[in-house]
Amino acid sequence: MNKGILLILVMLLSVSSLAQAKEIRFAMEATYPPFEFTDSNNQVVGFDVDLAKALCEQLQKKCSFHIQSFDSLIASLKFRRFDAAISGMDITPEREKQVLFSQPYYENAxxxxxxxxxxxxxxxxxxxxxxxxxxxxxxxxxxxxxxxxxxxxxxxxxxxxxxxxxxxxxxxxxxxxxxxxxxxxxxxxxxxxxxxKDVNYFGRGYGIAVNRQNVELRDQLNQALDQIKVNGVYQQIHQRWFN
Structure with a gap:
C-alpha cells in the first residue's frame, strides 16, 4: 500500500477514535466571565462550562477543562492536544480555514x-x-x-x-x-x-471549535446542542448566567 494512503488512513482512524472517546477534553481561556472564569474555590465555572457539561451529559461522555491562553486555542486543536475549544470564540471565515465550528450557541456583538x-x-x-x-x-x-x-x-x-x-x-x-x-x-x-455586529467578525455568534478532520465530533456536538435546546436545558443555563 502507498505510504501516503496509509498515513491518511491512520489519521482518519485516529480522528474517529477521538470522536468515540468517552471523554471530551475542552480547552478554554478562563478569565472571561460570565462565559468561563475561576470562582473563589478555584473551580472553572461559567456559561460555557455549564453548556459543555450539558453536551457531555447528552452524549454520555465525561468532560474535562484545560486552561490555555486564548491565542493558543486554535493551535492546540490543530495539534490535537485537546478535542474541542469552548471559550467565547467567534465563528469567522478566517478561523473556519483552520478549525471546524459547531452551529452558533450564543449570539454575539x-x-x-x-x-x-x-x-x-x-x-x-x-x-x-x-x-x-x-x-x-x-x-x-x-x-x-x-x-x-x-x-x-x-x-x-x-x-x-x-x-x-x-x-x-x-x-x-x-x-x-x-x-x-x-x-x-x-x-x-x-x-x-x-x-x-459586522458578520465577518462578530455577527455569526460563538461556536465550539474542533480539529478540521474531526467532523464526527462536530456533528455529535451539533446534535447535542439541538437536543438541549428542545428539552429546555439550554434555556435553563442561559437564564442562570444572563438573567
Whole structure:
C-alpha cells in the first residue's frame, strides 16, 4: 500500500477514535466571565462550562477543562492536544480555514467601553489607546478597519479593564456580555457608540471549535446542542448566567 494512503488512513482512524472517546477534553481561556472564569474555590465555572457539561451529559461522555491562553486555542486543536475549544470564540471565515465550528450557541456583538461622559463618539479615540485581547476578533476588527488606531494587546480582557481603571488606556473593545458583566461592578464606565455586529467578525455568534478532520465530533456536538435546546436545558443555563 502507498505510504501516503496509509498515513491518511491512520489519521482518519485516529480522528474517529477521538470522536468515540468517552471523554471530551475542552480547552478554554478562563478569565472571561460570565462565559468561563475561576470562582473563589478555584473551580472553572461559567456559561460555557455549564453548556459543555450539558453536551457531555447528552452524549454520555465525561468532560474535562484545560486552561490555555486564548491565542493558543486554535493551535492546540490543530495539534490535537485537546478535542474541542469552548471559550467565547467567534465563528469567522478566517478561523473556519483552520478549525471546524459547531452551529452558533450564543449570539454575539461587540462594544467599546470608556469612562462615563469622557467621550461622545468613537472618532474621539482616534489618537488614543484602546485595549483588546490578543488573538481575538476584536483585535482583528480594529487592525483591519482602523489600521492607524493605537491599540494595546492583553492576554486577558480583565487585564485591559484594570489598565482602563488605572488610566493607562482610554477604552476597551470587547464582547457585550463580558463588558456588561464588568460594568455591574464599575458603574463609572459606560458603553460608547452602537454595538458592532459586522458578520465577518462578530455577527455569526460563538461556536465550539474542533480539529478540521474531526467532523464526527462536530456533528455529535451539533446534535447535542439541538437536543438541549428542545428539552429546555439550554434555556435553563442561559437564564442562570444572563438573567
Amino acid at each position: 461587540a462594544v467599546f467601553v470608556t469612562e462615563k461622559g469622557k467621550f461622545s463618539s468613537f472618532e474621539q479615540l482616534a489618537k488614543l489607546k484602546i485595549g483588546i485581547q490578543n488573538g481575538s476578533t476584536h483585535q482583528k476588527y480594529i487592525h483591519d478597519n482602523f489600521p492607524k488606531q493605537a491599540t494595546v494587546p492583553y492576554t486577558s480582557v480583565q487585564h485591559a479593564f484594570i489598565d482602563l481603571e488605572n488610566g493607562r488606556i482610554d477604552a476597551v473593545f470587547g464582547d457585550t456580555a463580558v463588558i456588561n458583566q464588568w460594568l455591574v461592578k464599575s458603574p463609572e464606565y459606560a458603553p460608547l457608540g452602537d454595538l458592532v
